[in-house]
Amino acid sequence: MKDVQLITRQLGKHILEHIETATSINILTSFIMKSGVRYLHKALKEAAERGVEIKICTGDYLFITQPEALDLLLSIDDTIEIRLWKSNGTSFHPKAYLFEGDEKECLFVGSSNLSKSALMNGVEWNIAVSNEKEVFKEAMNQFTNTFYASQTVPLNRETLKLYQQRYEQFHRKTPNLAQTWTKAEELDLMLPSENEYVPNSEIIHDSKASYNGVIKPRFAQLEALEELNKTLEEDYHKALVVMATGLGKTYLAGFFAQNFDRILFIAHREEILQQAKKSFQIIMPDRTFSIFNGNVKENNGDAIFASIYTLSMKKHLETFDSKEFDLIIIDEFHHAAANSYQRVLDYFDPRFLLGITATPDRNDNKDVYAICDGNVAFRMDFLEAISRKWLSPFKYFGVYDENDYSQITWLGNRYDEEELLQIQLRDDHAERILQVWIDKKQTRTIGFCSSIRQADFLSNYFNRKGYKTVSLHTKQIGVGRKAAIDQLEKGELDVIFTVDLFNEGVDIPAVDTLLFVRPTESLTVFTQQIGRGLRLHEGKQHCVIIDLIGNYRNADIKMSLFDTKPSKKKGKIEPVVPELCEINLDIQAINLLEEMMKKKQPRKEYLASAYFSLKQELGRRPSYLELHLKGAVESVQYRQEFSSYFGFLERIDELTPFEKDVFNRYKPWIEETEKTGMAKSYKMVVLLAMLQKGKSDWYKPVTPTEVAPYFYQYLTETEYRKRIDFSDKASKKLWEYDEKGVSKLIATMPMTKWSGSSKGLLSFDNGILKLEFDIDSEDEEALFDMTKEVCEYRLHYHFERKAKNI
Template structure:
């Protein structure tokens, strides 16, 4: 049964009643005011204390949301999730209050933002829909909400992110004082959406998958399976496989799943769920497969394929026992750093977690390595796959784009859409693009565009010249996407102009030309899009890649996808990359000159380190440890080692007066730890054993026999690939624990060698006793020493496993 009501005043009364009885509370408002947060705070705290699933999302559009409101909301309860939508200047106007309780749901959607006036006496219209058993509106609205809540545009609110927002808020209102006055008087006012709003995320077109004639591993899958089985034998519980698009990652996961009874496969696109289920059943025909998303729910299937948007909701997540699945596979693992994935992965405790991806670029997906503890079981990029003839070769043409992107406003994550579109929708630009395409193209082209308007404009321009084209995007209702993909594959279309489609989970093997007419803002997306043209096909000798390169941000970074290794003694990065023999790259001379200039103008080193540090600090809400900086940063913590991480923190103004004094007196000791050579892990294992004795005793003399049990236990651990240092001919003899032999190794290797190489004689080995010449009783120094030890051990084994 449904009941529909219209509320035009005192919405707060309805909200408070719903909050008091609901187990699920999802709220999204464009703007949040302190007055509104204060109205709901007591009821929300009470709901959080009884275990309700509470999520609140506010927007930063025009910096109307008050920082005080965000602090108020974030302080209500640790179990309440509060996030902020970073709009980058694009309108953000939803207002919805969604509640679910034991015998029904209540969805309220209308005009009221979170403010006292909007919830009490303001002129507002809100439609409420109560549903009993079939909660269609609530379920659909919840899915949409979760998609927004965990989107890349939203960030978790903590002390650091609120502080950053407050600085931006103050700066904006300083530059727009009249707007600030207007909002302070009226508290909030509706703003109209522009005619051309942001592109809606659309469904993805899929071509029929080519079936395997023999359902057995092939090519890279054989190598990857071998490495995965070795990983399991070594005691790992998590791993990532990086395989270029087109090498069969989903089938690989299916072959690996043979050894596990209950399997959960997680994807972020619903179309991938059905496609992946079909692939798994070809490999495991005797199993039962089920879908778990907003429309289908088959929780008891042996092979369960779940949408992350649905699974991340508390009420759906708690349908399952945390130990219910033996294997969890995360598709497109580069998305797994998102909060929605983290919530799911933190809940389950499978025997093994496998992440599969083609694009784990660190700058875009820094947290992915942390999720699998740095364990990359197998890695093959598209260049190596081309070298092995497993993917199609390519001919890359870098065409100079005269558009001056320096005059287009950068909105934090992308260029201002209106300004970018105005620069792109020029007849002379369309002619330039057409000429480049006509010169280099083959038969079937995908064109990657920035916006719907650009895709429509260029498609129409090409059509006027007699070519068969369509534009596909979220607002295209006249063209069937699957039919368009089939027409392109069959040669009935020359080109498809697309916007944010065909990036993942889509295969048209016959595509032989890729045309890029958009700035490259993400290496991950650029790699995915290149993969659309590299699948093998009988009618394709190679793929042509036509790329317009202008002075946009990070234009010089995209060539890092190719082999740009700098030879010893070289003063600058090579602009002409080294490629497989079957491939070629041809850059306009203007492009070569542009890339050299952009490389010279890269952000100064310290500023780059500071930006990376501040990003990680905001993400975790406090000053990161050495290891956290390494795992969550866009760049590795190794780059901080040249001057010492703690010297950097001092330069950045992040140390207290007490910490500054510790740094002044113990700088040499910290540098000793950060820079001492490590051909083996032994030095840091000895230090880790000594740190186990606590802050008052860690630096005091110790014998090798005292260290021996910890040392042996650590290097024969099942948790990490620590055993690699016990694999050479000499140390293999130490697998069976013998205190005397292990102690002799410790004395000979880490203790004597470290003592002999210490630059400031801070490490001492005398009369069979090993110690550090430092006033280690200081708790700050103890903590910093522990951080360095933890980081260096992790970084050492991460490096060794990649080798």
């Protein structure tokens, strides 16, 4: 094939040829029709069975993509990764097909969406570009950025159901469009296109606080490094460090990395990679350093700084040996529960894994403690750091926002942008923001907005009133990020209005005012943005935080972020902040927050809503452990409210009729397994040992001697478990396996104690532990599955809780 070729018909034949020899396939198309999926179905299935890495991204713009097409796409192979771009009414119109092979790459880009007519007989123009490595590399980089953009969601059975509902609702309102597509399914509407997602690749280098010419650990880094070195001495292999933004997590990682020869540093943003490389070079000038991302594939340095999106691709991942790295560092570790990170973590086997983050908790449906085996080596939040004078104090002004957010559609993780803009893009609202800002501001402000259009609107409004501001975002071409930051630091700009550019990876210590003019949709993001203003800086006495508070979701919850001593008065907003800090709330804002707390969604409905959100994310019913690890609320609330997880599932009709019958027949046992007290893990370890015998034998009587080998192995094979539950006087002497000693421990503690507290469900007589109820043979498998699910959850929760308290 020529290097550049115009294809005006039968693009599909070219695509089928490339699918046959590709090692990776990446498809980005505005719309997908079932005819197009049928056309490629066999070829994609065969490619997936060969182990080819396949990613497909499409959009919901005008709801032209057919649900039946997505359903057919999902059925091809479970290994195909599919994501749906949520256009929110904004044009989404790319069409690109990218193929990598052993010897060449090829990119097709043009007018053809994924329908049979577009691929075969329609009037289409497409360009094929091959043997142009730089062009292909840039295309792959842009595809990856789009594929993993925050506007996309994974396609699974649950998100497909939601799309189907919205598709049907949309076409009921616009039946003519539906008829057009019913009559002429193969035609692609050529709708006005815009350049909707243009990642700004300009790298911003952080203005690091001076180390006075001597690069040594300081402040929190000293304590954190001491704790990390202890984990090495105690033969741990994983650890998590939780440090507030501004305390020097990257430098800490660099100091710790001096203990290792070959290092892999992973992040999800270019800014973080470049800054980390620069920091490591300062600390270890005698080492070599490499970048591994969409544009550069250097892999020979002592330390490699890799983009997760590039590294997680099978082709790139397998260029490294699984044991190649002594140390793997994952920055912004709260992202590590994502599939791309899990793929990398499952592949590598380093001597040590270090996660660093400022926001590890479950505010955004993720829990990362388990990835580091519950070993939190060091923790310091921004409130404690302020108390130690390592971060700037703040003066928080909660300003009442008169807008009514209760009628705006909630899309699961954000408000509908068009509906939100109707109340945001008003001159009277902008004037209110301007006056509040003038009254409370200091010298340099970052304004956090909820959309590009709001940022542009406010910037224009402020400029018309005589202030110097810019709107900075991914589509901005008039001013670069570095130039804008330089102007802000020099006092040449009053405000930078942005959306999410400064959440992670970029710090501007001179910023002394933060302006929040967006609903708080994510507490994790809100915490990250607060951190943008807390860096110490010469002449900066404190950071002013101006926050518009309306009746939006999480408005009342976010107050807890500033509170060192939560009030015992239910329904009262009385935060206690560190010395030198202030909380100032409008009376109307206080009244609103307290009213929201009183009227909060009933707990049972709230728990059900969180459950169904996770089910959509996973595409299936989550296990109890998954609900704990990825759910939006603390899992213990399900037991508190419903006595057991399966009691909750029964209540919301998520059990099959047979599962309901089994649950109700053995309800006392399920609830006992959920509720039995556990100062140590021993009861659940005994139960897990019983479950190892299989579905038809797990409930049969056992002796301490039978359980002893598994019990001992479980509690000693993983370091953090040994440290937590096998370190008292009674168990320390058993670190060298002693069958009689372990058996005696089991008999004395879990078996005797559990039988005594189980209300007759268990007995332990004559050295035999026995379940004192009958199990019908047809119920064996379902009860086994329920029991195991609860057991595995309780063990994980126990060790995680203990690890946090070390």
